[in-house]
Amino acid sequence: MGETETPRRISSIFLAIIVITLALSTVALFWGFHVDPENLYSYMLIGVSGFALSAYMLFQTRRRALQLTIKMQPVNTTILCQKCGFKNLREFQRGDFIFKEAEECPKCKEKMQITSIYREAEEKE
Amino acid sequence: MFLLSFSSYIYHKEFIAITRGNTQNLLPTIILNGLRTETFMIPDVAQGLVPTQDNLIGWILQIAWLAFFVVFMFYGQRIQIYVMLREIEGSLRRLRYIREEGRKDAIATIKELGKPKEDPTTRVDQFLEYIAIPPMDMDPSGIVWKLEHILDVRDIRFEDDVKLMAPEADETQVKNLENTLEAALALNYIYKVVRHFYMLGKKTLSLYVIYQLQMVLPLVMREAEAFASALKAFTFGQPIGDGAGALVAAKLMQGHEKRKIAKDVVVATVPFEGRKAYVLKAEGPGGNVGKPGEAIKQILEENEGKITNIVVIDAAQKLEGEKPGDVAEGVGVAIGGPGVEQFKVEESILKYKIPINAVVIKEDIGDAVSPLRKEIFEAVNAAIDRIKRLVLERTKEGDNIIIAGIGNTIGIGQ
Numbered sequence: 001m002g003e004t005e006t007p008r009r010i011s012s013i014f015l016a017i018i019v020i021t022l023a024l025s026t027v028a029l030f031w032g033f034h035v036d037p038e039n040l041y042s043y044m045l046i047g048v049s050g051f052a053l054s055a056y057m058l059f060q061t062r063r064r065a066l067q068l069t070i071k072m073q074p075v076n077t078t079i080l081c082q083k084c085g086f087k088n089l090r091e092f093q094r095g096d097f098i099f100k101e102a103e104e105c106p107k108c109k110e111k112m113q114i115t116s117i118y119r120e121a122e123e124k125e
Numbered sequence: 126m127f128l129l130s131f132s133s134y135i136y137h138k139e140f141i142a143i144t145r146g147n148t149q150n151l152l153p154t155i156i157l158n159g160l161r162t163e164t165f166m167i168p169d170v171a172q173g174l175v176p177t178q179d180n181l182i183g184w185i186l187q188i189a190w191l192a193f194f195v196v197f198m199f200y201g202q203r204i205q206i207y208v209m210l211r212e213i214e215g216s217l218r219r220l221r222y223i224r225e226e227g228r229k230d231a232i233a234t235i236k237e238l239g240k241p242k243e244d245p246t247t248r249v250d251q252f253l254e255y256i257a258i259p260p261m262d263m264d265p266s267g268i269v270w271k272l273e274h275i276l277d278v279r280d281i282r283f284e285d286d287v288k289l290m291a292p293e294a295d296e297t298q299v300k301n302l303e304n305t306l307e308a309a310l311a312l313n314y315i316y317k318v319v320r321h322f323y324m325l326g327k328k329t330l331s332l333y334v335i336y337q338l339q340m341v342l343p344l345v346m347r348e349a350e351a352f353a354s355a356l357k358a359f360t361f362g363q364p365i366g367d368g369a370g371a372l373v374a375a376k377l378m379q380g381h382e383k384r385k386i387a388k389d390v391v392v393a394t395v396p397f398e399g400r401k402a403y404v405l406k407a408e409g410p411g412g413n414v415g416k417p418g419e420a421i422k423q424i425l426e427e428n429e430g431k432i433t434n435i436v437v438i439d440a441a442q443k444l445e446g447e448k449p450g451d452v453a454e455g456v457g458v459a460i461g462g463p464g465v466e467q468f469k470v471e472e473s474i475l476k477y478k479i480p481i482n483a484v485v486i487k488e489d490i491g492d493a494v495s496p497l498r499k500e501i502f503e504a505v506n507a508a509i510d511r512i513k514r515l516v517l518e519r520t521k522e523g524d525n526i527i528i529a530g531i532g533n534t535i536g537i538g539q
Contacts, residue, residue: 098536119496
């Protein structure tokens with residue numbers, strides 16, 4: 001499965017809501033500072049909340065897009081020389097299988113064998 | 126926060142009253158301060174939010190709150206339905222992505238390994254819509270053999286289709302491609318079923334249809350993710366968690382002569398703790414489960430039932446909280462799948478009255494079809510130790526026993 005993600009279009013309604021919220025928050029802040037400074041704190045509360053809400057909505061959209069990737073964990077192959085015990089650990093290659101006869105041992109020139117293929121899982125719990 | 130500031134204010138007043146020795150005025154002071162809430166309960170920041178004659182924001186908020194209340198009273202359920210549908214839509218989008226990626230991977234692998242002259246896309250798309258109709262169960266007598274026949278026909282058809290799609294692929298690659306396409310088929314099916322219920326829910330706006338879908342969706346998503354990683358493992362031919370039982374048998378039969386005993390199953394006669402063990406597993410390293418039930422039946426018939434004990438090793442579904450790779454043992458036929466092979470073994474052991482033991486390696490559905498994880502690989506040695514102990518305790522020297530390693534042997538030789 002590819003590591004890439006399909007670019008997804010953000011829905012226009014969703015985008016409109018974010019833009020309107022941002023615009024209203026800006027107006028609220030402007031109003032508080034320039035038109036009605038007596039209630040500045042109230043306008044600031046509304047403005048900052050609006051900005052926070054829009055930022056959260058944008059973050060959610062990004063998070064949803066990221067969820068579309070499929071993470072693959074690396075799988076390792078261990079090749080062991082039965083004679084001298086030389087061990088070689090490398091990334092899995094297509095065609096590898098457990099108990100397959102592998103290349104010659106660099107130390108004793110004996111045929112080596114694939115003894116294990118596994119992945120080290122990231123623990124979620 | 127408001128209450129905190131209020132109580133700290135009271136505490137301050139009390140403190141002044143006590144330090145002045147004016148304790149008889151303490152209670153009225155507290156009550157009086159308690160009544161003057163407007164100066165303490167509503168801080169400056171919120172003053173503008175209270176509707177007064179010249180406060181526009183306060184009025185707007187008051188009306189918004191009332192509107193919110195009325196809308197939720199009349200349209201609450203509908204809003205809930207839309208929210209749920211939106212959540213399902215997100216999962217459906219992910220399922221579609223997984224399905225598409227699986228399809229693309231399957232086509233790319235067929236092109237790479239099979240080197241077909243024509244583009245296999247159309248054929249793969251037809252394959253993904255493949256159905257197998259189970260036998261009629263109104264009269265259940267003999268249904269196992271009918272089911273076995275249907276499954277055999279299906280397997281042959283799959284193999285032939287894959288050979289047509291990938292003419293240059295060798296036997297192992299054909300088996301792996303077959304598994305790859307089966308995983309892609311499963312993903313396609315999951316996506317279509319979820320989409321069906323989503324659309325049905327949207328069309329009828331029935332809360333109960335949507336509820337049911339939303340309830341099972343986390344489990345369905347887990348299964349889909351598992352199939353997605355299985356598909357990847359199959360395209361590369363990597364061993365998977367389900368092959369733990371086959372790996373146990375492979376380790377035991379290493380260096381001994383093997384022969385084919387049933388369809389896609391090999392057996393080796395191995396001296397094991399002074400006993401004669403018939404060790405069997407599906408023929409690897411291609412993705413394959415074989416017919417272990419048929420193989421056990423054959424060995425029993427070859428030996429005229431003179432088998433003292435049978436040990437079956439398989440991967441088993443772990444419960445949440447259990448560690449992957451835990452080994453457990455018990456009695457019974459530990460063979461999964463549609464049940465045909467389990468049935469055959471049960472029939473045979475009943476005929477000869479042979480005890481059967483099971484050793485299982487615990488793992489969840491994700492691990493069972495994903496590339497073999499380290500803990501499960503290491504559990505194989507623990508399982509062999511259990512088998513040794515079991516054999517020493519339950520049989521005598523010179524006895525004949527069967528050790529059957531069950532599971533998909535992809536990426537595991539012998």
